[in-house]
Amino acid sequence: MLETSARLLELLSLLQLKRDWTSTELAGRLDVSTRTVRADIGKLRSLGYPVDARRGVAGGYRLAAGTAMPPLLLDDDEAVAVAVGLSAVAAQRLGVEETSLTALAKLEQVLPSRLRRRVEAVREATSVVPGAGPPLDLSVLGAVAAAIRGRERLRFGYTKRGGDQEARHTEPQRLVNWETLWYLLAWDLDRDDWRVFRVDRMVPHAPTGARFRPRVIPQDNVVEFVVGRISKGAWKYRARVLMRAPAAEIAAKIHIPVDIEVVDESTCQVEVGSDDPDRLALWMTQLDVDIEVIDGDELAVAFDRLATRLLRAAGDGPRDSSR
Template sequence: MLETSARLLRLLSLLQARRDWTGPELAARLDVTTRTIRNDIDRLRELGYPVEARPGAAGGYRLGVGGALPPLLLDDEEAVAVAIGLRTAAIGSIAGIEESALRALTKLQQLLPSRIRHRVDAFQHALPIPSRGPRVDPEVLTIIAGACRDHERLRFDYRAHSGSASRRSVEPHRLVNHRQLWYLLAWDIDRSDWRTFRADRIQPRTPNGPRFTPRALPPDAEIAARVERRIGEATWHFRARVIVHAPAAQVRDRLPIPVDIEVLDENRCAFEPGSDSPELLALYLGMLGADFEVVDSPELAVALGNLIDRYQRAISGHRASE
């Protein structure tokens, strides 16, 4: 009996870890026959777990949605992550779920072993500051996360930074939290390119679309850089092309956010910086610590000229006294 109970717990953990399993896959993981898997699936159903069966020669199973929420299995790391996440939600990171998060956190803490509770309690010394920016409807965030997990196309109405509205169809890849805002990194089907979308500006159109095969992406560090770059570019009202007389690595180190830099030779590079106005961009370029040329941007050239005149007037009195 003990062996059967332990096997059921292991089977449940596998079903929670992945969306779809075939009977032979589960049998191989648990080192039992497919007949034993079928019997164990029936036992889980009797306990209230809604395990769905998929017909076919190999057979398949997935953990479905039931009328009641059965117990979940969490390892130590998952329990710590859930507890910290609930504390974050309880201080208002996501609109409308603060009280629910607090109730769930209270229930979870009652069950945490001391070895885990000490790790979670260490975060109590951090000062929680609620987000003052736009907050995401938790239902919207859940829909997006589910589409990422299940590799389902996502259709939604989107309001851009400029206020323009559009309808998008994407292959969602990952949700990214950056500076207390949620962003969706996805492949835009109509534009045939990767795009980043603010989650609080997304209004999903349900149901989700068909399943898709995920596209290959670089490692997480490159994904984070890609998202940060797109986030910065999305808010720029003005852009220009600039050739800098310095190595690309030197220029990259002086920039506040990641940008694409074109290497022209070992001592020159080119990039397209942006800002809210030509005047601000002129100030930023002056802090590169290198000579540069403005390419086909008369607005930036005028802003630089005005800045030069202003600086010359600022030191004219000092030069006259020398």
């Protein structure tokens, strides 16, 4: 006969099979009396598991949906399937990436080594159509997510933009996914300031085990704070442009934090920037508003190059719209 704790786990596993069990069936599976089954059902209910009891010939016990999510028991195949599924969701960038990573970090923390090897085997045998961004290393993301969840200081090697490498010691706060890249917002202990790191340039070291208390982030909106740091900090070329559209309309079209200055009801000035003025010029044409470069020679020249290419594509001159 199973001990009480082991018997409760076995009972819970049976109830999770999504079917009704009579007390006689459960007693037979657990090798106990129906009275013991009823007592064990009461213990599960006291632990927060909503077990319904239906009377009659077709009745029995069934695990129902409750108001809170109780712990679940997964067999080996189910645990592997959940881990692989969470990895796939994180890689697809469907809007629940960070939640998927934290759930994956919790699961992998308790997976036996034999199951971790199975999960890794599936990952290694799976190919993904490459996108514009660097490969998504889920092991690094998982390590970072686990440090954030556990409020544990994180040491890692970091490759800077120029290729130089350095060691960083941080208190990781949040992961932010923007377009094809992941970023970590962390308090840099060596520089005593907030820093944003590209996760694809990180190589986490062994867990430190040192805990920390979360700090107050300087801005209420974490995403805006991180994106603002990323965009403005990475600009190699800057320009100020006059946009012949209301400031509210421009703010709705530009999905990154930029400085917008109202000129009048139908005009505003915007400070923009980029590493590539040609890409910036092309992007600004997609805003579908009239633009005038006030300050920024590189952007003005880029617009001139773009205009030349577009005229050449159109046949070096305007065409009759009726043709």
